[in-house]
Amino acid sequence: MPLFDEWCECDVSENDRKRLLRYTEREGGRAGIAGRLPDLVRSHYDDMNRIAEDVAALGYAGAAALLAERLPRTARARSGELGEIFASELVEQALGFTIPVRRLRYKDGREMALRGDDFIGIRLDADGGLALMKGEAKSRANLASRTITDARAALSRDGGRPTATSLLFVADRLMEGDGEGAQLGRTIRNEVANRAVPANRIDHALFTMSGNATPQALAEDLQAAGTDRYQTVIHLRIEDHQEFIRVTYEGALALGNG
Template sequence: MPLFADWCDCEPAQDGRKRLLKFTERVGGRAAIAGRLPDLLRSHYDDMERIAEDVALLGYASAAALLAERLPRTTRARSGELGEIFATELVEESLGFSVPVRRLRYKDGREMALRGDDFIGVRSSADGHLFLLKGEAKSRANLAGATIIEARTALSRDSGRPTATSLLFIADRLMEGDGPLAALGRIIRNEVASRAVPSDRIDHALFTMSGNATPRALFDDLRGAGVDRSHTVIHLRIDDHQEFIRLSYEGALALGDG
């Protein structure tokens, strides 16, 4: 079920291979998705079947305590991770890529930021060519130019390619299983070795979430981006940014039977 289509209005602008998507909450939009948000957040930190099993075996209170060990407590960590969650959901809903690994499940500390690219999308064309999306996510109460420069610098590293560490992390997780996902993991692993995917099949996405209106710096950033690949810049405005984050995580932790 789409999240952003039910929640926000989108104002798109396109200039060749560069695209800006401005999302604002529509009247009644938050209420329309409120019932889905808790499970959405939970699913990025743990497997939903495991959470259900915890509830069945341990009860709601103990299952919630287990889940709480995975979720961050500080406002800063929650802000950053919620940005990554929404970026992942938007990539799959609107950008035509899959994000096959929910990387927040693999953190080694609830307040520790994961290294590497914030999100990587993948897709294959009908003729078997691999396409990659390298992404950065930023969430701030007030989004300013310095943060945007920081994100663009990260996107430009490694000649604009997803880092080998990030790709291998995805490949390793996929190859722990079998079937099509394991086959995709093998393809990604091969790419790390060969660097065969050309720059025009590696898109960039910058996802931003803030309480202020789309800053001029985002327009300038997109204008200055190179033309050798496709670029998407997204801004999601949430007026009560800090309160929304707090309520979102409180809702995710509120496991219960009613």
Template sequence: MLFEPWCDSGKTEDNQKQLWKLTERAGGRAAIAANLPDCIRSHYDDMERIAEEIRELGYPHAAAILAERMPRSARARSGELGEILATELVEEQLGYTVPVRRLRYKDGREMALRGDDFIGIRVDADDHLHFLKGESKSRAALAKATITEARTALSKDGGRPTATSLLFIADRLMDHADERRTLGRRIRNEVATRAAPAGRVGHMLFTVSGNATPQALLDDLQAADAVRPHIAVHLRIEDHQEFIKTSYERALALGND
């Protein structure tokens, strides 16, 4: 668990639209200090593989391999930590799974991945697929232009997850010989048939910044379409840039936690 011990949450709901305001509680950051480094590492590499490299090579060389996967620039780290935190929140509190850690598949340490930032997937009691199309934005100061940019991305492709993003997930899942392959097959079928109605394709806008929740985020949520569920999340971290810097430094310090 990451958010439960870390943040206080204020939630408001109007029909299918939810606004979540998350703030760090007193002592919350200390409560996740032991878990956050592994959480970050797990988005860049398989934890069993990291453990194997520690056994084979020792901590310094294992850390060197991990460092080749993680970005060095403050901008890239900010964006990717936003995506990591959004993924963790989706799985922890919304009942979806994000079945592929896509940051493991980057073709360059500083390169931004194309496609949807994250896609949550769940199967309901009637065996219907549900999707959560997500955009994450991390800024020292969150402003209207960034929120508008994210909403534009969510609205593309008729509000559905992009076919490219879904096929990327499906292909990774179909590399396995268990139930993940079955889910991958279903996702590929969905790309072909576009069977899921709008009500089974929700949108989530996850934001993290140093400033208080801007009015622009509330206005954007209010103006969102009424044909699907919407969640807007704002996580306030007052020392936003220092938090990101420290988080990556600790994630890279194998053997020190």
């Protein structure tokens, strides 16, 4: 079963091209998915086959030491990056787009935030037409209106299009391989050059995770958003937000203890 379906209840409000998804934990839902979270988090920082090779070559302690060099230590960095991880997973599970590159694998510093769009979703329709999703992810113990306003401003920049730098990053990673991935990378590079994808094929998504209930400001933000594209706003409520993040990262680092 998809992670969020097993873990959470989802209340959906839709109006024309706008939808608000409110996720709250089911009773016993967290216990049901707890065993899946360590590998989920690890997979966003490194290839799971490579981690297995590290275990074979270095043992669990050595492999864990390598993994620890990739994972953030500060509560702030962990909060932001777990928000990006959950946003990417939810986009793929519920919104009909793929996130073809796990960008946290390419950070140049453990505590350094990556620049550019927080996540970019890709979809190729039956006719080969490209559709994009530009996304922002915010994680706060208490989600306030200022954070929502800042996220919306980021979505609106560059005419609402994913930044060229972010798209090229995805395309370049895809073209390091071959086959369908390389072909998709070529398609994305062509889009950067031609800017041919119209606004109505570039969705916007704002993912938020916090300890407080869904703020009214999120509904107001969605109501004020433009109607020239599909707009999705998501809120995941984790009441013990900071403790949950700490336990999740400690679990990811505990190689061989599960």
